Amino acid sequence: MLSGDSMERRVQFAGILMLLGLLVEAFCLFWTRPIGFVLFLGIGGLLLTFGVLMYLLAVLSRHHPEP
C-alpha cells in the first residue's frame, strides 16, 4: 500500500492524517453539544494541520537533481 519512494510515502501519510481529520470534522457536524466544537478544533483541526504541514514538508524536502 505505502509507496517505496520517500516523497510519495510522506504524501500518503499526510493524506491519511487529513482523511482522519476530515472524518472527525464530518462526525462533529452532527454533534450539537459543546464537546463537538472542542473535538472539531482539538482533534480534527490538529489532524488536518499536521497533514497539511507534512505535505508541505514532503514538497519542500523533495530532492531536485542538479541541472
Added chain:
Amino acid sequence: MAPPASALLFLIAATAIFIAWIVIRPGITSTRGGKILAFFVLFLMPLFCLGMGTSYHMERSKQTQFCLSCHEMEPFGKSLQVDDPAHLAAAHFQNHRVPADEACFTCHTNYAMFGTFRAKLHGLKHVYVHYLKTPPAPEAIRLYDPYNNRECLHCHLGARSFEEGAVHTADPELLPAVKANRISCVSSGCHETVHNVATLGKEKLWKGGS
C-alpha cells in the same frame, strides 16, 4: 455567514475522495498536472474545509439550544420562560427583544473588540470545567465581570423608551451615569431580577414560545 451543514458535508466528502485517490495512487503527484492537483487537494481544500467548519461551529455555538445543552444551564433556560415582565431575561426572550434562537449569546457576548472571541474562550473554559472539574451549582454561577451597561446600550441607546422613559428622565443625572456605566442597569435596584434560578420553583412559567 456560515455555510449550511449539507454544503459543508459535501465539501468534506469531495475533499476526502480526492485525498483518498492520491493516497491510493501517489504516483500521480510526480507529473506536472498531478503536482497542481495535489496542491489543491492536500493544501487548499483541507484548509478551506477547516475554515468553513470553524465558521459553521462558531455560528452554531451562538444558538440558545447549544448553550442550554449542558445541564448546569437548564435552570437559566427555564428562567427565560418565567411569566413575569419584571424578569429581565424572560421579558427580553419572550418579546423577541433579543433573537430567541441566539438569546444567551446576544446578551452575554461583549460588544467590544474581540468580544465574540472572548465569549468563545470562556465557553472553552466552561467545557473544561464541565468535563474535568466539578461544575458549581446553577445558583452559584456568577459572571466573570460585573455586567457592563455597554451590552444593554448596544440596543437601547437612542431608543425612545430608553431615552424618554419616565423613570429614566426623572433624575437628569441618571441617564448620563447609566451611559457612562457608573450606575448599573441590572445591579442598582432598577432591573435587578435577571435569571433568578434560586427561586425558579415558585415562579409561574409561560408555556408558549418553545
